[in-house]
Amino acid sequence: MTLYEFAKGMFSFQFKLMGWNIQGVENIPAEGPVILAINHQSIWDPLVAASSLPRKVYFMAKEELFSIPVLGKVFSKLGAFPVKRGQGDMNAIRQSLAILKEGSVLGLFPEGTRSKNGEIQKGLPGMVLLMEKSKATVVPVKVYGTRKLLTKGWGNIAVVVGKPMTPEMLKAPDGVENRREWIADRIMQAMHELSIAK
Template identity: 40%
Template sequence: MTFYAFAKRIVSPILKKMYRVEVKGLEHFPEQGGVLLCSNHIDNMDPPILGVTCPRPISFMAKAELFNVPILSGIIKKLNAFPVKRGGNDREALRTGLKVLKEGKVLGLFPEGTRSKTGKLGKGLAGAGYFALRTNAQVIPCAIIGSYRIFQKVKVIYGKPIDMSELREKKASPEEATNLIMTHIQQLLNENR
C-alpha cells in the first residue's frame, strides 16, 4: 500500500465525519487517463478534502514555501505534491504538471492561485488553460461549498468533463481556456449553493 493510500484510509473517515462531507458527480470522474482537476479554493482544507473524495490519487501543485517546512515537506512530497513558485512563470512546475498528465495521472489545481478571501470565485490564472491545451487530459471542474466549521456540511461537486477540443483546434490562448474552466466551476457553485 502506498503512503497516499494509507493516509487516505486513516484521514478519510475523520474528515468526512468532521465536515459532514457530501460528494456529488463522482460518476463524471474518468476511471483512467490524464485528468486535470480544477477547483475553487476557499480554505487550507481544500486539498485534503479533494484527496479523500476523489476516486483517484491527486498530484497537487503546492506553493513552494510549504516545501521549506521540515516535517510538512516530507509528508506532502509523499502525497504526490510538487512545488510551484507563485507570481511567475515556473518552468519546472509546468514540466512536472505536464509529465503527471501525460503519464495518465490526476493533476489537481486551484486556478485562482490562492484562497478566496470572500468565498466568491476569483479570476483564474493561465496555468490551468496551459495544461488543458497542451495535453489531451480530461478537464474536470469541481466546486467546494461550505464554511469548514466543525459538523457543518461541506459539499464537493465534480462536474462533467469540459470539452476542450474546439479550443485546442483553434489554438486558443491559455487565458481563454482558463476562462472556460472558471465558467464551469462558477456554474457548479451556482447550481449547488
Template identity: 35%
Template sequence: MKFYNFICSILSFLISIIFRFEVQGQENLPNEGNIILIANHKSFLDPVFMLVAIKNRRIIPVAKKELFKIPVLGYLMRKIEVIPIDREKPGISTVKEILRQIKSGRVLGIFPEGTRSNMQVFMPAKPGVAMFAIKSKSNVVPMSIITTYKPFSKVKVVIGETVNLKHYHINKVPKTEYDSIAQDLMNHVIKNYEKNKSGIIK
C-alpha cells in the first residue's frame, strides 16, 4: 500500500505540472462496497489519470499482458499489482484473481472498450465488465476522461453517480445479455463525456 501511495503521489505531481487537472464528482465513489470503475480509453495516459483522480479507494487496474514485457514499466505495474490480462481470451485464474480483488475491498479499474479508441468515436463495450460486475455483485461507477492529451491542456475527469446493478445480482443473467449490459454501462461514460466536453474538445 505504501508503494502504491508513493507512486500515486509522484504521478499526481507530474500530472499537475504537465496538465491542468480537474476532478468532478469525487463524492460519487463510495468509500466501501464492491465497486467497478469504468472509463473511456483514448490514450495510454488514461490509467494514470484514473489512479490520480481517485483518493478514497485503492484502484486495481487491469492491463494487457504485453505491457508487462516492457522494462521498468512492467516492474512498476507488478509493484502496484496491476492485473495482466489476455484481452482475447482471459484465463480462469485471471478472472478469479480479479473477482478476489474486488471482494477484498479494492476497486477494479477497467476500460470497457478493451483498447484505445479514436478521439472522435467510442468503441463498443466488451462483455467482460458486465461479467465481472455480475459475478462479484458489484455496482459500477462511470468515469469520463475529457482532454486532448496535449501538454498543458485541461484534463477534466468526471466521476458519475453509481449505477446500481442489484437487479442483475439477484436474478440469473444469461451470458448472451452481457454485451448489452456492458454497453448500457458504457453509455453512462459517453453521456457524461458529451455533457462536459464543451470548451475542452472541439
C-alpha cells in the first residue's frame, strides 16, 4: 500500500463519519489526462477532493507549504508539487504538463488562493494554457463544508463533480479579445452552477 492509498483510506473513513456526500463521481473519465478545476475554501480542500475520487490526483500547491519541516516531504510523497504564486512558474508548468502527458489527473485551484467569504472567485487563465498544451479534459469540482471543517463540517461535507469539458467544447467565439480569460470564466461558471442534489 502506498502512502497515498493509506492517507486516502484514513481520511475517507474520517469524512464518512462526518456525513460525507459525494455526487457525480461517474463524471471523472476512467482514463486519459484530466484537469480538475476545484473551488478553494480551506486547507482541507485537496484532502476532501482527493479522497472522493477514484483516480490519484496530483496537486499543484503553493511553494510555502513545502518549506514546512516533515510536512513538506509528506506533501511531495503524496504527489503534490510546488508552484510560485503570482508569477509564471515554468517549473510548475512543465511538471503539470508531464503529469498530463502521462495520462494522469492534475488537481488545480484556479482561483489561486482561498476564498475569504466562501464565494467562488475569478479563475486564473493558467489552467486554460495547460488544457490547450495537453489537450486534457477539464472537470469542474465543487467542494462544500470545508470552512471550519472540524467544528462546522459535520453533516455538511460534500463534493459535487460536474460534467467533463473537452478542449473542443471550450473554444472561444471569434472576436473574443482575451480567449483564455473567456474560457476560464466558462469553467468557473460551470463550477459555480454545481449544487448538491437532494
